[in-house]
Amino acid sequence: MIRRLYVHNFRCLENFELLLREPSALLIGKNGSGKTTVSLALELLQKIARGTNHVRELIKPSDFTRQHTDVPVRFEIEIEIKSDIYEYVVAFELPEGSKELRVLDEKLVVNGKPVYTRQLAEVHLAGMGRQPEGGFRIDWHLVALTVVQEQTERDPLYIFKQRLARVLILRPVPSLITGDSEGETAWPNDKVTDLGAWLSDLLGYAPGAYVAMEKYLRQVMPDLLDIKNERVGRDAKSIRVQFSRDQGILSLPFSVLSDGEKCYLICATAIAANEGYGPQICFWDEPDNYLAMDEVGDFILALRKAFEAGGQFIATSHNPEAVRRFSDENTFFLSRKSHLEPTIVRRLEDLNIKGDLIGALLRGDVEP
């Protein structure tokens, strides 16, 4: 699980530190307070782990806070994996007169011991196990994390990259999700338009994960019979959902499901992925979107419960029912005094709110 995320000089995040000690967390705050920007910072790190290593594909000069291009943009993340603490740091700078950012410094540290460190073009490998200490030079515009070679699947570099690459950042747009797919992916995109490919990869890798999926879906759609990801061409598949009742069986293409029902399937796949691939970190931006009022609470609690054993579930929300399903120690209030000032984050338990939280939020009485 993520223990710490630090971001500096990236959009509205200046000297921003999110300290997490729970397997689930909720970010709340007014529009424009920086909740989604936190997910964008995490997404940048996820993209690096997924292999995007050219700086221009990760960050642009317009991402600097209020054009403060003379100050580096810095990202730091600490992830706990099986009691080991992995700390990854990367900072970008914009050289004077240049239109493209480059890497200023970078490092991966495990339990306080460096795996590698980097200053501009110089990468220093600390040497681990049989691997000797060494170094190499790298293009300033490339991130080293994906360039440094791991030796085995037990290599801390491999373990960290896998965990970070598998971070789910979800902002589903159900109307764009058809259920049709070509190929497979363990790394769904944020809009989850590749749900079918995600499902293919997951059930190919861990067929038993279907049980977790079905278990959840039967709770929210009691007449569900099964989910099929049928082959409809040489490399093409299409999801069909079958329902059964006394009257018979109804088979529907995924595309005709309601937006909320599509979200059930995304939720079920995320829960199954956490079982199938192993513990995952899931950041879901407004998971209550598209859901019926009476489903929000259970939807949130199902995700919280599913990710609590080794994984992590982080959500943003404006929905009162979603907010109610978290507590003071795992709810973070983000705020900004104006567009010219940075995001401030406070754990709810530090704000000493009296009375009903939802009422205080509705009145705008919650202040950092």
Add this chain to the structure above:
Amino acid sequence: MSVNKDRPHVFLIPEDDANRQIANGFRLEFGNRQFHVEPVAGGWREVLLRFSSDHVNEMSRYPERLMILLLDFDRKFERRDEAKGHIPDQLMDRVFVLGVWNEPEDFKHANLGSLETIGRRLARDCRDNTKEVWRHEFLGHNAEELARLCGRMRAIQ
């Protein structure tokens, strides 16, 4: 709330935000959609008013529904009797009055974890038929109601 009303299910009305957080932990540990937490009532009298106005008729319609009224006792033994006075005789066996002896904020100094954690531990006690947290001095007065409730909760799990 999306419980299957034809099967045994539990509703809970929390008095305030602290009780809501205890209920959150209880529901998380219970891990079952047959447990629904209502919005905060805003006072113990309001819990009873909400119960009378919104739930008495509904409970008659849905015989599988159990109701937990989670309120603060404010160090008053008579609070339970007062609450019971709002429960129609025919619903008495399905309604449970539980709460902290004074108020949940007292737990902050009891070294039992956050309110949500306490809720989780209470649910585990209920599930495993133990009294690790329920026997705490702030909760011991619930023993009788608890004995009635936990057996029925285990049947739902």
